[in-house]
Amino acid sequence: MRRRALIGAAAGLALSAPHVVRAATKPRIVMLLWRGWEQACDGFRDYLAGRGIDAEFIVRDAGQTTAPIAGYVAEINAMRPDLVFIWGGSTALAALGRYDAANTQAFIRDIPVVLAIVADPLGSGLVPSLDVPRRPVTGTIYVAPVEVQLRAIQAYRPFSRIGTMFNPLEQSSTAAVQQLAGLAGREKFELLRRPVPLEGGQPQAEAVAGLVREIKAAGAEWLYIPPDTFLNDQRAALTATALTERLPAFSATERFVTYANGLAGLVCRYYNIGQFTGFKAAQILGGTPAGTIPIQTLTRFSLLIRMATAQRLDFYPPMSLLRYAEAV
Amino acid sequence: MPHSPPGPHSVAGFAAVAALERRLIAGVIAVTLVLLVAATGVISQVALGAFRRVVLPEMGREATAVGTALAGQIGRAVALGVPADRLVGLEPFFQQTLASRPALDSIRLDMPGLQAQAARAAGPARAARDVQDVAVAVPGPAGPLGTLRLGVNPSRLERSAADSTWDIAIVLLVAVLATVEALMFLTDRFVSTPLRLVDRLASRVAAGDWTVRAQQMGLDAAGRFLSRMNALVRRMNERRRHVDWLAAEVAREAPHARGAAARVVAGLAAMRFAPAALGVEAIPRSVAIARAPLFLYVFAEQLSTSFIPLFAKTLAQPRGWVPATLAVSLPITAFAGVIALASPFGARLAGRLGTRGVLALGVVPAILGYAMTAQAQSVEAFTLWRAVTAVGYALITIACQSYLVAASEEAGVASSGGRGRTMAVFVYAAMTGALCGTAIGAVLADRIGFRGTFIASAALTACAGLLAWQTMDRGAGRRAVRPSVSAAAGARGIAWRNPGFVALVLLGAVPAKLVLSGFIFTIAPLFLQSLGDSQPEIGRQVMLYAGTMLLTIRLGAFAADRLGAALHSIGFAGVATGVGLLLATVLPPGLGLPLAIAAVGLSQGLASAPMLAVVPELCPELAARLGVATLYGYLRLAERIGSIVGPALAALLAGLFGFTAAIGAIGAVSLVTAIGYWAASALIERRLAAGA
Structure with missing residues (x-):
């Protein structure tokens, strides 16, 4: 009788043990965001849910400024979550620092990190290599290679002169413009570069429209908009001016076309980037060390064309491009 | 079981039976041929008619499907907001479609305010009635916006029909030849041989x-x-x-x-x-017993002749030590090399095991080689299994040859003329098998793929082996190893010091095999493929050499025996080959290549009998001392050098300088060696006349 009770108790304990164990291992993911929860985060969460990974999400929003980030970093270092999801290049630099930084006190230490909506983690010094990041930081790149974007522009309408503007403080932006300049010599076109003037260490929002006019006046046939957070904030004014100046605008990121009046873009949809980042995260949560997972971009990009802008500009894409385009 | 030498009555009876056999076979074959040609002619006409009835509407349907997709995309563009008269880039868009759809000839869009069209640039202008038009409406939100017209070119249909006609003709030819071989075998097995046996028994009984x-x-x-x-x-x-x-x-x-x-x-x-x-x-024993399996086996082996380098190209290339251009020639080289190595062993084995045993032994590596080739994934594996197949090839062909010799000895035909006739049977069976196999193999490869064709080769080889096993007697070909043969080591040295023999080998036999293996087996399939020919077309062209060779073999034998012009035939053949190949470099490939292939076939057919006949003439003391058969053996062995070097040389030249230059180089080699041979043999003849 007593033995039976003992066996029953042991069995009950054994049966409940997995639940006990499982409750203790629900992964905790800190979402360190720049401007709140949006499509990339949706894609990330949806991917993990689809894989049956029931994670606890702890959201910390920087609110489009780097000031609160230091406090969040301290919190993360104390909390020691299973994974940190960082949205945006500026957020990442503020929270992680360069890979070769001497003093790592102010940065997230020894906790795996996935990056999303980052344009150039290599150029900005976040990791020494994309294939083997070596530090526990991996993630995705949300822009297509500049050369591929260039071919898309040329397929739409060949040009000999193109203008671009950029925030000189943003590394991803300047790096993209640099690559475009490198291609200019090989592909025989002229690139007009217009950095946004700084005032008090910050780019001037009011100068954006004037720059657009300046680029148009210099004879540019296209306006190229690199991945640039500052310009994204000014996208309404930027694209509206481009429209009135009858300058076709091609961007590297989706918001200028989907939430503004840009003409076209060869982009990675934020949602898809979020999902791909989820894929990396699932590998880390499954036990793969983050430093061995390569940082990659998507292999397929979306060609967005805003038909209303095309109509206003009377500047239509050729049939062969229209066949593959996503009309917005 | 004793094989008695024929008595006097029996030889006469044998001749009578042979005459009866010839009349019988000729009659049966004539009737069968007429029926076969008539039936196949009717079938091909019906098939072509059905082809036209079925395929033409299909092509129209394909054009409609393509047109609907294109019109849909144009409609979508308009629906997205592009005004109809502002559609951009329609001509390049249509050209893309034309490039991927060879059956379409032209696309034309008619919309109010917009007209765009694209047409295939190349090709002659066609009369309006030749072009079939398919019209599709461009869909719009409020009804059709315009019409898209696609032109289908029926002459592409005609080309497909012509291809099918050729395929049917090839199948007909092969069916006719195979039927003839089968009939010869069956009449021999069920009529002549029993009659011969009866005749023997009857003449014994008549003699008490x-x-x-x-x-x-x-x-x-x-x-x-x-x-x-x-x-x-x-x-x-x-x-x-x-x-x-x-x-x-x-x-x-x-x-x-x-x-x-x-x-x-x-x-x-x-x-x-x-x-x-x-x-x-x-x-x-009768000649037909070895002829049928030989025909079947050569047929099986030659199925792959028209595409060995092409198959090699599709496999994983060897890394590092072999330059890419040589890789495709490795299997052919290995095949020839292993045959050369295995032949002496084969001859000795035949003496010890008898014909049936060696043939059965040879069937094993042959079938294994084909089966493993069918699943080879790399050029190295292909070469290995080709080498295994070559062992089988050497054993089987030697077995058939030795049976033929045994059969002709038994028929009491032991003279050199008789041996010549026996060799003629061997060569005819092999060449017919080569012709049929090359042609059908290409058609087969087109339908079931290269690997499937190798499996077919294995199956046919199994049939040949079974046939031989059933019909060959166990004792044929068994003989004690002659001490003169085994002591031939010193004899070989003597043979190579004879200038006549060396001239024949180096300037006549080796270049001929070099042209055959380098041009016909290696370059021709690769070149034809690069010109865009389909596999059946490649097979038809490569097969030309076997066909033309069959035509001129008898002519060459005639020249050697009656006209005594053996030496000149060989020289002439080399010159004709060289001229044919050099002409191919200046003529357009559509004309020059078949011409060159036919020239090679004609020349080699012309020279094959004279080359054997000339051996005792050129070096009479050697022939008397060692025996003509031994010299033939050395000749065959030396020829293999050409077969081994040819593919590698051809592939290397083609890789470095292009196909046309490689063909020209091989032609030049043939021409120069032929002229050299003429000169050398004239000198030797003068010396012989002076010394005699």
Whole structure:
């Protein structure tokens, strides 16, 4: 009788043990965001849910400024979550620092990190290599290679002169413009570069429209908009001016076309980037060390064309491009 | 089982049977051919008619489907907001479609305010009636926006129809040739050979020899006849035993009659009996028994001739040590090399195991080689299994050859002319098999792929092996190893010091094999593929060499025997080959390549008999000392050098300088060696005349 009770108790304990164990291992993911929860985060969460990974999400929003980030970093270092999801290049630099930084006190230490909506983690010094990041930081790149974007522009309408503007403080932006300049010599076109003037260490929002006019006046046939957070904030004014100046605008990121009046873009949809980042995260949560997972971009990009802008500009894409385009 | 040498009556009987056989076969074959050609002609007409009825609407349907997709995209563009008259880039868009759809000729869009069209640039202008138009409406939100017209080119259909006609013609040709071979085999097996056996037995009995019965030959009419003859022989022997017993009884019981009984018995002395144990007259060997399996096996082996380098190209290339251009020639080189190495062993094995044993032994590596080739994934594996197949090829062909020799010896034809005729049987069977195999193999590869064709080769080889196993007798070809052959090491050295022999080999035989293996087997398929020919077209062109060779073999034998022009034939052949190849470099490939291939076939056919005939002429003391057969063996062995070097040289030249230059180089080699051979043999002849 007593033995039976003992066996029953042991069995009950054994049966409940997995639940006990499982409750203790629900992964905790800190979402360190720049401007709140949006499509990339949706894609990330949806991917993990689809894989049956029931994670606890702890959201910390920087609110489009780097000031609160230091406090969040301290919190993360104390909390020691299973994974940190960082949205945006500026957020990442503020929270992680360069890979070769001497003093790592102010940065997230020894906790795996996935990056999303980052344009150039290599150029900005976040990791020494994309294939083997070596530090526990991996993630995705949300822009297509500049050369591929260039071919898309040329397929739409060949040009000999193109203008671009950029925030000189943003590394991803300047790096993209640099690559475009490198291609200019090989592909025989002229690139007009217009950095946004700084005032008090910050780019001037009011100068954006004037720059657009300046680029148009210099004879540019296209306006190229690199991945640039500052310009994204000014996208309404930027694209509206481009429209009135009858300058076709091609961007590297989706918001200028989907939430503004840009003409076209060869982009990675934020949602898809979020999902791909989820894929990396699932590998880390499954036990793969983050430093061995390569940082990659998507292999397929979306060609967005805003038909209303095309109509206003009377500047239509050729049939062969229209066949593959996503009309917005 | 003893194979008796033919008696005098038997030789005459053999000739009578041979005459009957020829008339019978000719009649049967003529009737069969007429029926076959008529039936196939009717079938091909019906097939082509159905082809036109079915395919033409299909092509129209394909054009409609493409047109609907294009019109849909144009409609979508308009729906997205692009005004109809502002559609951009329609011509390049249409050109993209034309590039991917060879059946379409032109696309034309008619919309209010917009017209755009694209047409295939190349090609002659066609009359309006030749072009079939398909019209599709461009869908719009409020009804059709315009019309899209697609032009279908029926002459592309005609090209497909022509291809199918050629395929049918090839199948017809191969069917005819294979039927002829099959008929020859069947008439031999079921008519001539039983008749020969009956004739032998009858002539023995006519000469009073009752000691032998005939070997059983089955249950058909001839077999039953032989059984009855055997029963007759047995009864006669029993009668004789009875007579002997009676004589013994009489001697015991009635001594006064002993003398009379003894006289009766003595009267029977003229006839011979063997009541205790009858001997057996074995089924006579015939040439057809080796010819059918040989034809079948060469057919099986040559299925892949038109695409070996093409198959090699599709496999994983060897890394590092072999330059890419040489890789495709490795399997061909390996094949020739292993045959050269295996042939001497094969000959010795045939002497020890007999023909049937060696053939059965050879079938194993042959089938294994084909089966493993069918699943090879790299050029190295392909080369390895080609080498294994080559072992089988060497053994099987040597086995057939030795059986032919045994059969012709038994028929009492031991002279050199007779040997020549035996070799002719071998060459004809092999060339017919090569012709059929090359042609059908290309069509087969087009339908079931390269790997499937290798499996077919394995299956056919198995059939050939089974056939030979059933029909060949065990003892054929077995002979003690002649000491003169085994002591031939020193003889080889003597042969190579003879200038006539060396000239023939280096300037006649080796270049011929170099052209064959380098141009026909290696360059031709690769070049034709690069010009865009389909696999059946490649097969038809490569097959030309076998076909033209068959035409001129007899001419060459005639030239050698009657006209005594053997030397000149060989030189002429080399020159013709060289000229043909060099012409191919200046003529357009559509004309030049088949011309060159035909020239090679004609020349090599012309030179094949003279090359053998000229050996005893060029070096008479050598021929007398070593025997002509031994010299032929050395000739064949040396020829293999050409077969081994040819593919590698050709592939290297083609890779470095292009196909046309490689063909020209090979042609030049042929021409120069032919002229050199002419000069050398003239010199040698003068020296012989002076010395004699």
